[in-house]
Each structure stands twice: as C-alpha cells, then as structure tokens.
Amino acid sequence: MSRILHRQIRTTLPVAVGGKGVELFDSEGRSYIDASGGAAVSCLGHGHPDIVAALHAQADKLAYAHTSFFTTEPAEALADRLIEDAPEGMSHVYFVSGGSEAVEAALKMARQYFVEIGQPERRNIIARRQSYHGNTLGALATGGNEWRRTQFRPLLVETHHIDPCFAYRFQQKGESDADYAARAAQALEDKILELGPDSVMAFVAETVVGATAGAVPPVADYLKRVRAICDRYGILLILDEVMCGMGRTGTLHACEQDGVAPDLMTIAKGLGGGYQPIGAVLLGRRIFDAFANGSGFFQHGHTYLGHPMACAAGLAVQEVIRRDDLLANVRRMGAHLTRRLGERFGNHPHVGDIRGRGLFMAVELVEDRSTKATFDPKQKLHARIKREAMARGLMVYPMGGTIDGARGDHVLLAPPFIVDEPIVDAIVERLGDAVDAAL
Numbered sequence: 001m002s003r004i005l006h007r008q009i010r011t012t013l014p015v016a017v018g019g020k021g022v023e024l025f026d027s028e029g030r031s032y033i034d035a036s037g038g039a040a041v042s043c044l045g046h047g048h049p050d051i052v053a054a055l056h057a058q059a060d061k062l063a064y065a066h067t068s069f070f071t072t073e074p075a076e077a078l079a080d081r082l083i084e085d086a087p088e089g090m091s092h093v094y095f096v097s098g099g100s101e102a103v104e105a106a107l108k109m110a111r112q113y114f115v116e117i118g119q120p121e122r123r124n125i126i127a128r129r130q131s132y133h134g135n136t137l138g139a140l141a142t143g144g145n146e147w148r149r150t151q152f153r154p155l156l157v158e159t160h161h162i163d164p165c166f167a168y169r170f171q172q173k174g175e176s177d178a179d180y181a182a183r184a185a186q187a188l189e190d191k192i193l194e195l196g197p198d199s200v201m202a203f204v205a206e207t208v209v210g211a212t213a214g215a216v217p218p219v220a221d222y223l224k225r226v227r228a229i230c231d232r233y234g235i236l237l238i239l240d241e242v243m244c245g246m247g248r249t250g251t252l253h254a255c256e257q258d259g260v261a262p263d264l265m266t267i268a269k270g271l272g273g274g275y276q277p278i279g280a281v282l283l284g285r286r287i288f289d290a291f292a293n294g295s296g297f298f299q300h301g302h303t304y305l306g307h308p309m310a311c312a313a314g315l316a317v318q319e320v321i322r323r324d325d326l327l328a329n330v331r332r333m334g335a336h337l338t339r340r341l342g343e344r345f346g347n348h349p350h351v352g353d354i355r356g357r358g359l360f361m362a363v364e365l366v367e368d369r370s371t372k373a374t375f376d377p378k379q380k381l382h383a384r385i386k387r388e389a390m391a392r393g394l395m396v397y398p399m400g401g402t403i404d405g406a407r408g409d410h411v412l413l414a415p416p417f418i419v420d421e422p423i424v425d426a427i428v429e430r431l432g433d434a435v436d437a438a439l
C-alpha cells in the first residue's frame, strides 16, 4: 500500500524501476515506449549517457550553493546558452524549479515592472479559456480550465478569459485562416477595451496549446496580431512554452515559427529533460532595465533557484540537442508521425482531428466524425485509452480537456527527440490498437 498521496488515489500504479532510450521498465519486468515523454518532459529519453555523466561530474564538484551567496558555473553557462538562442530582445534568465513556478515568477515580474515604471494600476491579466498554466494558485487562476479551478474559489487573482484557441471547432464555416486570426485577435482587443487599456498588465498564452486542448497550434498571423495589439496598448505578452518549448515543435522555441518574440517567456519540462526539475523565465531588456534602474532587485525567489545540478542537466541537454542536430530529427520524425497518424486515423469514424507541430501531436476523439460531437465525459474515454495503451506497452498522454466548455477527449503524443521511424511506427500501431480497444 503506497503512503504517497498520488493524484489518482484509487489507482494502483506500476513501479518504474529503470529507463533506457525511449523505454521505461517496471518492477514486473514490463517495458513501455515513452511516447509522451512523461508529460512532454523526457526530450532525450531515459538514461542518456551524456546527461548522466554531466550530473555525476557536477555532483562531484558542487551540488548546491545558495544564490544569496554565490552564482555558479553551470547556472551562468546555461543562462548564456539560453540567451544566445532566445527570441529577439530577451536579455536575462530567471531560474525556477518547474513550470508553475515559472508562470508565477513571470506574473510577478510583469506586476513589478509596471510598479517600477509608475503604472501600478495595471493589474488585470487576460488569458485564454483553452489553456493550462500550472497548478499553484496564481498559475491556476491564469489557466482557463474551469473544472480545475471551481473548488478553489475565491482565487487569489481573477484572470479574464477569452476564446478561442484554434481548435478547428472555433473556425466558422467558410471562414479563411486570415479572417479567423483577425477575429481571434479581436477578442483580445475587445477584452482590453472592456477592462480599460490602462488597467491591463499582460496577455498570457501558450504558443501551442498543450494538455488542455491537445497540441493546438495558432493559425497563421494570429500571434503577430496579438503582438501588435499588446504593443498598441502597452501590455506585456507572456508566452508560456513550458510544454511546447525547448525544441518540441522542431525549433527551440515554438514562437520562432510564428515570427513573434514575447516580453516574457516561461520554459520548463524539456529544459531539464526529466533529469532534474528546472524551469526558467526569459525576460526582455526593458523589464530587466526597469528593475535595474528602479528598486535594483526582483522581489521574488525560491531556495532552489539556479540549482547547480539542475542547471548542469539543462546545459547537457542543450549540448546534446545541438551536437546531434536533434531539432532536425524532431522536424523529420514529426513529419513521419503526422503521415503515419493520418494513415491510421485519417478515416477513423471516431477521430475528429489530428494536429500539432513537430513531435507535439494530438489525436482528437469524437462521438461523431461529421458533427464533431464529443463523447459523454462520464465515459472517461481518455482514461480507457490510457489503460489500453499501458497494457500494450505504450505511454501516451490522454486528456479529457475542455475544448469549448464541453469536455472532449484527445491523446497527446510527445516522444523523445531521439525516436526513429520504426519507433514512430510502433507508437502509431500500438496507439491504434489501444484506441480501438477502448472505444
């Protein structure tokens, strides 16, 4: 009997005892292809010898030094690397231990920025209804997923949520992508005007919407329009790339493909590749300058920020990605995965959509392919798919997320960047069997 308060209290979980490459092994000797990277975390797979060596070396040298006394070599080197590869205008890195902490830090940075520049009345945050930004109270308030938040009201911050996030179901019949992008961006502008432009601090969005809606990329030009609107009203753009970032979509940052640079960007998950818990906020020069020329510090901090072991892992992950040209493999294998999913599910009576970017893909399940009506949430289809997949030695990340207020089911795939064609083929074959068995 486990003494851990697990997320699913009544479910008995297998015990993971090892991992090598794209596979995990449990205590009963079963193996599983990790087609979800856990939750889009394990970007280099498991037991990677270079990361293990980097961790050993760092542990031998220095495991911990508190940041009120010291900076450290791995933290400085990782910050240099992240800024070298960052979107235009980003000048500094703030390290944390995970995604929610990154979102919290970004929100506080935005708030302090406006205090520093003499606009303390800017407090409102706008985000999208189809979003997940973390589980700590501030991040929870920012995400739009109502069922996650209801029982925790009153929340510390009330975020203002808008639609849509681009699941196909938001596009009206006959509406071009350009018109759709304009309409969605208009929803942001309308909300800004309704709240009063001088009261709005930030717009927060996942570049590619992850767990909640299932790997939904923005339609062309949407983020450019959003950027222009934020600039017009002096509002900060915070892109949350905790899940979709750090190479998962085939470029280091997903927003590179949209030609947009945010003011603040959150990263985590793939940053440590699962070898260490680590997250970060990348911030633009004007935010740094406001702090540097104002109070002289950022009023925030956690005990483990810039942890040398975590930063050594992050640095080693970045070095392997560069050395082995893994972003090119993400693009190649992403295209192969898209093709294979299309072959297996393209005409499936219960598949409503196949979408994503790079090795960040989702298959959406619907009751009726023509109307896109979702399954009754009581059926818990996503949970059944997960069970059937695990029974077939496959880890996928199915969610019964909110797509437009109603629940819908999708399966998220985020395999390690090191996959090859035979592994991708095995993932699709096992997933196909699992979906059919679950239906």
Ligand code: PMP
Binding pocket: 039, 098, 099, 100, 101, 103, 132, 133, 134, 135, 206, 210, 211, 240, 241, 242, 243, 244, 268, 269
């Ligand atoms: N933002 C996004 C977009 C995420 O997907 C997640 C985690 N799924 C978080 C924030 C929170 O990250 P963490 O679980 O590491 O706190």
